[in-house]
Amino acid sequence: MAANPELKQQVDELLRENKVLLFMKGTPEMPRCGFSMRVVGVLEQLGVEYGAVDVLPLLDPLREVTGEISDWRTFPQLYVNGELVGGCDIVEEMLETGELSELVGVEQPETVQPPPQPQPTDPQQSPPLKLG
Amino acid sequence: MADLVEIERLIAEALPGAEVEVLDETGSGDHLRAIVRAPQFEGRSRIDQHRMVRAAVQSRMDDGSIHALSISAEPLR
Numbered sequence: 001m002a003a004n005p006e007l008k009q010q011v012d013e014l015l016r017e018n019k020v021l022l023f024m025k026g027t028p029e030m031p032r033c034g035f036s037m038r039v040v041g042v043l044e045q046l047g048v049e050y051g052a053v054d055v056l057p058l059l060d061p062l063r064e065v066t067g068e069i070s071d072w073r074t075f076p077q078l079y080v081n082g083e084l085v086g087g088c089d090i091v092e093e094m095l096e097t098g099e100l101s102e103l104v105g106v107e108q109p110e111t112v113q114p115p116p117q118p119q120p121t122d123p124q125q126s127p128p129l130k131l132g
Numbered sequence: 133m134a135d136l137v138e139i140e141r142l143i144a145e146a147l148p149g150a151e152v153e154v155l156d157e158t159g160s161g162d163h164l165r166a167i168v169r170a171p172q173f174e175g176r177s178r179i180d181q182h183r184m185v186r187a188a189v190q191s192r193m194d195d196g197s198i199h200a201l202s203i204s205a206e207p208l209r
Contacts, residue, residue, distance in 0.1 A: 070179075071183060072179070072183070074200075084179055085178075085179065086178055086179045086182065087182075088202075089182070089202050089203055089204065090178045090179060090182065093178065094178070
């Protein structure tokens with residue numbers, strides 16, 4: 001399925017307007033997925049200004065859009081200067097090495113907090129429940 | 133639910149010379165972590181390294197065998 005051109009154009013505009021842009025499930029105040037929550041935690045530690053898009057209301061159409069823009073269909077996705085940096089694994093690795101601070105142009109925090117335990121029971125992705 | 137040995141084989145075939153380990157992170161068999169050290173990663177961005185691993189197992193993501201795939205990638209020198 002091809003991406004909706006209007007939605008793709010909106011995403012392109014957001015990418016131009018926001019140096020640091022996070023596509024996530026839920027909002028920074030109320031993440032709806034453990035992986036999204038962890039990326040929010042990283043950005044908050046850096047103290048960097050960022051835009052956040054809740055993908056849940058348009059999940060499948062946005063998968064098509066990001067698939068075309070950056071060959072990546074799962075969320076969260078962090079973009080810096082319009083380029084996909086990565087999802088949770090990459091963002092956490094780059095926080096630890098200081099690469100992310102450098103990329104977004106902030107001082108590396110003196111102490112980097114270890115990530116919270118992964119929450120594999122994402123409400124959107126729980127394995128099927130069995131009855132009987 | 134994915135066959136971990138098959139997933140390892142798919143990655144190893146796509147990235148000849150790679151060291152590949154696939155772990156079941158939750159015991160449910162569909163939230164996996166792939167630890168991959170590959171010579172092909174040299175000089176590539178992290179997201180490109182992840183794209184290469186993901187591409188190798190795309191068929192198993194598409195058919196739902198793998199629901200979530202975490203990747204730890206580093207160049208093998």
